[in-house]
Amino acid sequence: MHKTITIDGQEVPFEAGQTIMDAAISADIYIPHLCHNPDYQPHGSCKLCTVKVNGRNCSACTFPAMEGQDIQNHSADLEQDRLRITQMLFVEGNHFCPSCEKTGNCQLQAVAYYLKMHDNHFPHFFANREMDASHPEILIDHNRCIFCNLCVRASQEKDNKNVFAISGRGINKRLIINSKSGQLKDSDIDINDCAAHICPTGAILIKGTGYQVPIGQRIYDQQKIDEVSLAEESKDHG
Amino acid sequence: MADKLKLATTSLAGCFGCHMSLLDIDERMLELAKHVEFDRSPITDIEHCNPCDIGLIEGGVCNSENVHVLREFRKNCKILVAVGACAINGGLPALRNHIPLEDCLNESYRDGIGIENAQIPSDPELPLLLDKVYPIHEIVKVDYYLPGCPPSGDVFWTFLSDIIAGREPSLPYELIHFD
Numbered sequence: 559m560h561k562t563i564t565i566d567g568q569e570v571p572f573e574a575g576q577t578i579m580d581a582a583i584s585a586d587i588y589i590p591h592l593c594h595n596p597d598y599q600p601h602g603s604c605k606l607c608t609v610k611v612n613g614r615n616c617s618a619c620t621f622p623a624m625e626g627q628d629i630q631n632h633s634a635d636l637e638q639d640r641l642r643i644t645q646m647l648f649v650e651g652n653h654f655c656p657s658c659e660k661t662g663n664c665q666l667q668a669v670a671y672y673l674k675m676h677d678n679h680f681p682h683f684f685a686n687r688e689m690d691a692s693h694p695e696i697l698i699d700h701n702r703c704i705f706c707n708l709c710v711r712a713s714q715e716k717d718n719k720n721v722f723a724i725s726g727r728g729i730n731k732r733l734i735i736n737s738k739s740g741q742l743k744d745s746d747i748d749i750n751d752c753a754a755h756i757c758p759t760g761a762i763l764i765k766g767t768g769y770q771v772p773i774g775q776r777i778y779d780q781q782k783i784d785e786v787s788l789a790e791e792s793k794d795h796g
Numbered sequence: 797m798a799d800k801l802k803l804a805t806t807s808l809a810g811c812f813g814c815h816m817s818l819l820d821i822d823e824r825m826l827e828l829a830k831h832v833e834f835d836r837s838p839i840t841d842i843e844h845c846n847p848c849d850i851g852l853i854e855g856g857v858c859n860s861e862n863v864h865v866l867r868e869f870r871k872n873c874k875i876l877v878a879v880g881a882c883a884i885n886g887g888l889p890a891l892r893n894h895i896p897l898e899d900c901l902n903e904s905y906r907d908g909i910g911i912e913n914a915q916i917p918s919d920p921e922l923p924l925l926l927d928k929v930y931p932i933h934e935i936v937k938v939d940y941y942l943p944g945c946p947p948s949g950d951v952f953w954t955f956l957s958d959i960i961a962g963r964e965p966s967l968p969y970e971l972i973h974f975d
Contacts, residue, residue: 648885652890652894654885654887654888654890654891655881656887656975657891661974671973672969674967674969674972675972676884676967677933677938677943678931679933682934684886684890684928773975
């Protein structure tokens with residue numbers, strides 16, 4: 559017999575070893591997330607998946623499901639926290655959607671739409687971040703990096719390489735590239751690597767593929783991220 | 797009919813694309829005109845804002861004149877609205893924010909390709925540029941935000957219809973776009 563947790567009053571079965579996020583995805587329940595992807599080890603850094611477990615805040619993607627947990631997911635308070643977290647991600651980097659090729663396919667933008675974000679609320683950092691256009695096929699725009707660590711994990715876990723890392727702390731945190739020059743062209747990344755395609759924002763883009771789908775006809779122009787996310791993630795892991 | 801609502805609009809560091817998009821409400825403009833009277837706006841050519849119900853601000857704040865205009869709107873408008881990406885986060889003009897202002901001026905007026913009679917403009921009538929392009933909520937309190945580059949005609953129509961009807965404005969998912 560399955561053990562169960564309760565998410566927003568709904569009984570949800572889980573198996574030993576599953577996180578709250580795993581159990582939610584299996585039950586077709588969307589918990590907003592950016593740094594989590596079921597194909598990779600959970601990282602727990604973006605905090606968007608914060609839920610209340612028996613009254614205490616926990617990251618659903620890293621917290622193990624345990625018998626008898628009473629979990630709040632879609633409460634007004636939590637959605638407000640998620641909105642503020644998303645707004646902080648927007649002001650920390652330089653996210654100018656009208657000039658970004660990822661617009662409409664961007665998970666950061668889609669989460670913002672989902673949370674009905676109309677403004678960025680906080681003062682902007684307008685951080686000075688570089689671009690790395692050195693590689694012939696892959697572009698890095700550090701302005702759009704949200705430090706989700708997915709490219710780091712993809713390179714290590716799937717590509718058996720070690721192209722990316724996050725370095726520094728706080729406002730000095732940045733994505734670094736494992737090559738002598740620090741440039742992408744001198745790393746051993748390949749266009750077929752998972753790490754080149756995993757970025758949820760427009761920080762890692764494939765060159766020569768821009769605007770193949772017109773703005774207005776892209777993924778999140780058509781569908782909300784909860785539907786897209788559950789369709790993709792429960793198909794592979796449900 | 798009750799008195800019409802007074803509406804003022806302006807473009808600060810914007811491209812007037814949001815104003816063009818307001819015109820995209822097309823024939824609904826006639827319906828709007830039954831409920832709304834335009835005060836200061838590029839549509840009327842009134843130069844200073846009188847007391848108004850709604851102020852629509854397009855564009856971010858890039859120079860001293862933008863600051864004065866924005867403060868005039870805030871002082872006179874009961875409801876102040878940031879319209880479009882530039883008013884909300886500085887938009888594409890804010891791409892200059894990581895370049896020192898002096899470098900921007902030198903590149904545009906002194907060192908750029910094809911410049912003759914190079915000089916940095918210094919006519920006292922020209923508004924001074926700010927160090928950065930700022931979103932308007934960093935200068936004044938903003939009541940509502942209409943995202944988009946530009947927000948579609950339907951966004952303007954939905955928002956203004958709600959205000960005219962006395963409802964709390966609300967945009968459905970399909971009208972929220974940052975591009």
